[in-house]
Amino acid sequence: MQANSPFFRRNVSIQGVMLKVLAALLPAIAVYVWFFGTAILIQIALTSIAALAGEALILSLRDKPVAIFLSDGSALVTAWLIALTFPPIAPWWLTVTATLIAIIVVKHLYGGLGQNPFNPAMVAFCLMIVAYPQMMSQWPAVGFTDFAAQVAAIFGERHIDALVMATPLDALRTGLHTPEAHATVAGIFGAGASFGNIGGKGWEWIAGGYLLGGLWLMQQRVISWRQPVAFLGTLMLIAGIASLAAPDRFAGPLFHALTGGAMLGAFFITTDPITGATTPRGKLIFAAGVAALVWIIRTFGAYPDGIAFATLLMNICVPLIDMATQPPVFGHKED
Amino acid sequence: MSRRLFNFNGGVKPPYNKEASLGEAIADFFAVAPMPAEFVIPLHQSVGGPPHPLVKAGETVKKGQLIGGPDGNVSSAVHASTSGRVKAVEMRLMPHTSGLSALCVVIEPDGKDEWIDHAPVPWRSMSPGEVRDALRDAGVVGLGGAVFPSHLKVNPGKQGHLDTLVINGAECEPFITCDDMQMRQRPDGIIKGAAILRDLTQAKQVLIGIEDNKPEAVAIMRAAVDRLQAERIEIVAVPTRYPAGGAKQLIRVLTGIEVAHGKRSTDYGVQCFNTGTAHAIHDALELGRPMISRILTVAGNVDRPRNFEVRFGTPMNDVVALCGARPDSDRYIMGGPMMGYRMPAETVPVVKATNCILVGSKAMFPPPPPEMPCIRCGECAKACPSDLAPFELFWFSRAKIFGKAQEYHLFDCIECGCCAYVCPANIPLVDYYRFAKSEIWARENEKSAADTARERYEFRLAREERDKAEKATRLAAKAAETKAKLAEQQAGSDAKKDLIAAAAARVADAENKTNAS
Numbered sequence: 001m002q003a004n005s006p007f008f009r010r011n012v013s014i015q016g017v018m019l020k021v022l023a024a025l026l027p028a029i030a031v032y033v034w035f036f037g038t039a040i041l042i043q044i045a046l047t048s049i050a051a052l053a054g055e056a057l058i059l060s061l062r063d064k065p066v067a068i069f070l071s072d073g074s075a076l077v078t079a080w081l082i083a084l085t086f087p088p089i090a091p092w093w094l095t096v097t098a099t100l101i102a103i104i105v106v107k108h109l110y111g112g113l114g115q116n117p118f119n120p121a122m123v124a125f126c127l128m129i130v131a132y133p134q135m136m137s138q139w140p141a142v143g144f145t146d147f148a149a150q151v152a153a154i155f156g157e158r159h160i161d162a163l164v165m166a167t168p169l170d171a172l173r174t175g176l177h178t179p180e181a182h183a184t185v186a187g188i189f190g191a192g193a194s195f196g197n198i199g200g201k202g203w204e205w206i207a208g209g210y211l212l213g214g215l216w217l218m219q220q221r222v223i224s225w226r227q228p229v230a231f232l233g234t235l236m237l238i239a240g241i242a243s244l245a246a247p248d249r250f251a252g253p254l255f256h257a258l259t260g261g262a263m264l265g266a267f268f269i270t271t272d273p274i275t276g277a278t279t280p281r282g283k284l285i286f287a288a289g290v291a292a293l294v295w296i297i298r299t300f301g302a303y304p305d306g307i308a309f310a311t312l313l314m315n316i317c318v319p320l321i322d323m324a325t326q327p328p329v330f331g332h333k334e335d
Numbered sequence: 336m337s338r339r340l341f342n343f344n345g346g347v348k349p350p351y352n353k354e355a356s357l358g359e360a361i362a363d364f365f366a367v368a369p370m371p372a373e374f375v376i377p378l379h380q381s382v383g384g385p386p387h388p389l390v391k392a393g394e395t396v397k398k399g400q401l402i403g404g405p406d407g408n409v410s411s412a413v414h415a416s417t418s419g420r421v422k423a424v425e426m427r428l429m430p431h432t433s434g435l436s437a438l439c440v441v442i443e444p445d446g447k448d449e450w451i452d453h454a455p456v457p458w459r460s461m462s463p464g465e466v467r468d469a470l471r472d473a474g475v476v477g478l479g480g481a482v483f484p485s486h487l488k489v490n491p492g493k494q495g496h497l498d499t500l501v502i503n504g505a506e507c508e509p510f511i512t513c514d515d516m517q518m519r520q521r522p523d524g525i526i527k528g529a530a531i532l533r534d535l536t537q538a539k540q541v542l543i544g545i546e547d548n549k550p551e552a553v554a555i556m557r558a559a560v561d562r563l564q565a566e567r568i569e570i571v572a573v574p575t576r577y578p579a580g581g582a583k584q585l586i587r588v589l590t591g592i593e594v595a596h597g598k599r600s601t602d603y604g605v606q607c608f609n610t611g612t613a614h615a616i617h618d619a620l621e622l623g624r625p626m627i628s629r630i631l632t633v634a635g636n637v638d639r640p641r642n643f644e645v646r647f648g649t650p651m652n653d654v655v656a657l658c659g660a661r662p663d664s665d666r667y668i669m670g671g672p673m674m675g676y677r678m679p680a681e682t683v684p685v686v687k688a689t690n691c692i693l694v695g696s697k698a699m700f701p702p703p704p705p706e707m708p709c710i711r712c713g714e715c716a717k718a719c720p721s722d723l724a725p726f727e728l729f730w731f732s733r734a735k736i737f738g739k740a741q742e743y744h745l746f747d748c749i750e751c752g753c754c755a756y757v758c759p760a761n762i763p764l765v766d767y768y769r770f771a772k773s774e775i776w777a778r779e780n781e782k783s784a785a786d787t788a789r790e791r792y793e794f795r796l797a798r799e800e801r802d803k804a805e806k807a808t809r810l811a812a813k814a815a816e817t818k819a820k821l822a823e824q825q826a827g828s829d830a831k832k833d834l835i836a837a838a839a840a841r842v843a844d845a846e847n848k849t850n851a852s
Binding site for chain 2: 004005006007008009010013017065068069074111112113114224273274278279322326328329330331333
């Protein structure tokens with residue numbers, strides 16, 4: 001029997017927190033399905049099964065209570081984030097391998113739940129985009145929702161060249177980086193079929209879904225306001241200054257905020273408690289750092305989006321940020 | 336009148352469960368229950384040195400008679416709770432989770448409940464030191480639960496007067512209502528006690544802080560202040576949020592001052608006493624009554640939760656028996672659910688620290704779900720009223736990196752339990768801090784023991800060296816003496832030889848002379 005106080009506790013659990021995070025992803029998933037078809041659901045199912053299977057396997061190898069840890073929901077969060085960051089028509093073995101690596105190597109070889117210094121989904125993304133750059137950049141065109149074709153792309157022979165389309169970030173980077181192109185941001189936006197109102201056809205609405213879910217998580221006090229505000233604020237500030245200075249060379253702040261993985265990063269990646277900074281000031285610094293790196297990678301880097309790389313780079317800095325930003329303790333504020 | 340209040344960070348709002356025990360007036364336990372068969376009065380009931388027994392088995396004692404003399408100044412006296420015969424002075428189980436025993440005076444009551452002669456203490460004409468001695472000898476200690484000897488706190492501080500004297504009637508722990516009921520039923524004694532403390536500490540103002548979930552107590556206390564025309568005493572309703580009744584938190588809320596760990600609050604011009612302590616100080620000085628009883632709440636898994644005034648040494652189960660513990664009860668907790676201690680047995684005695692006997696059951700306080708790894712969600716840091724990073728302390732404590740734990744202000748932790756209360760991973764965080772603190776204390780003790788041992792060893796070496804040197808000088812001196820003696824003897828024998836030679840010469844001379852004649 002419990003010997004020491006406190007003898008009662010608030011009714012909260014890790015499982016509850018994780019389930020809320022999953023629930024907050026639902027609006028974006030619904031929009032995803034609307035614009036890009038059911039492939040994303042297949043990917044979510046694949047990554048979920050792979051994550052749970054991998055987690056169960058390694059938990060039993062590590063002699064940990066399988067049922068308790070399997071039901072904590074953390075593996076599912078990793079699985080869903082992988083599904084949502086990978087191209088929905090990526091071959092099944094790609095997402096499954098990525099998920100197994102995330103769970104087994106990045107999470108459990110570092111000690112399991114709560115111990116991993118790097119965001120598992122982001123490591124999986126980086127690894128795969130380095131290993132399979134082509135497959136990781138084959139994104140479906142808006143309206144490519146044919147179920148049979150998607151299933152074939154995931155499980156069968158991949159004849160998908162007609163179905164894929166450069167994402168807005170891709171189009172922008174290619175256009176601006178090709179030396180002979182002399183393209184301008186406005187020119188690329190006008191020419192590209194994938195550009196919607198602000199951040200890319202379909203993608204801007206998915207970003208809206210993440211925003212909605214993220215705001216709900218904030219209201220539920222699962223996540224702090226600090227990382228999303230610092231992330232989006234920094235990203236838009238840098239993008240704003242750059243695009244004001246050279247509108248032909250740099251895309252504007254709203255485009256950056258509503259395209260690629262920005263919203264997902266703002267509300268679901270930088271807010272990961274395990275791999276992010278924990279102090280109030282540290283959260284601001286961490287998310288602002290990710291945002292700055294995202295803009296740099298998007299603008300000058302070799303890859304179109306930079307959420308994953310930026311997150312990992314800032315993950316490395318977390319112990320330092322936390323150490324340097326410990327808030328003053330009661331009674332020691334004037335020290 | 337509205338006063339500017341301050342805020343402390345963190346805190347939680349647990350279910351308060353106070354209504355149940357507020358229904359009935361405080362009952363004098365002896366008016367409603369038979370006299371216990373024996374009183375087991377632990378000698379060590381306060382912070383500080385354990386008092387030494389002043390009575391022996393077989394002696395008769397009167398109610399209020401001193402039975403435990405304070406051990407130096409940081410200690411407090413202990414008195415007989417009733418008249419009767421001392422059955423034994425022996426080791427008995429203490430009301431503490433550890434299950435350890437300590438020296439107790441066991442009194443078999445004679446039923447007469449006869450007071451020893453006592454008279455009001457003329458504290459106004461006494462020097463501050465004499466008043467403090469009187470409080471110490473009356474056994475007055477903090478009744479909020481910390482049982483710190485009160486006489487050590489009745490101190491105007493370096494500047495000669497306090498800016499603010501805080502009287503703590505916040506009572507933020509769930510289930511406990513003893514201060515609330517005392518404020519409602521016996522406000523005059525508290526206000527008078529506060530006035531005495533005001534005069535003793537030369538306090539410019541006295542603020543009596545009461546959580547705003549006790550509007551009756553606030554109103555009654557305000558009326559009492561007006562009726563008694565108590566000067567410079569103000570009743571302040573403070574927001575209800577656990578642990579608003581922590582001394583540091585209440586001082587912060589009322590004055591904005593944050594008293595750092597290890598600092599005296601008088602250095603900041605403030606001091607804090609519990610309302611019950613103020614009442615006890617009034618009783619000790621104005622009535623001359625030593626502290627032999629207190630008000631306590633019996634709550635939790637009982638049919639009739641209520642408050643009693645109970646003499647120290649009464650077995651807890653005697654008190655609970657009047658409230659009807661439900662059959663599934665499986666434990667007594669001394670104190671509240673947030674900071675209380677589980678008792679090793681139901682028969683342990685009520686002591687000065689017993690503000691509540693919380694009867695628990697598995698249904699009421701279910702065992703926590705299995706402990707999960709920390710996910711660094713930071714809920715604990717948000718809840719910590721000391722602005723600590725509990726998850727970092729947990730990490731360092733678990734890894735036994737005690738230096739780091741201290742760097743992260745482990746000892747500023749007041750063990751209020753907020754962090755463990757909100758932890759989604761069900762980590763018993765406070766247990767880890769208690770462990771780390773006791774390990775650090777043990778190491779420090781070990782270190783000082785080692786230091787002492789080393790000093791002893793070095794002293795021994797030095798002494799041996801000194802002894803050796805002394806012996807050597809002594810021997811040398813002796814040798815020199817012997818030599819001198821020998822030399823003298825030598826010299827003596829030479830003189831003899833000379834004498835003999837002289838005699839022989841004389842004889843020869845005489846012979847020669849004789850032969851010549």
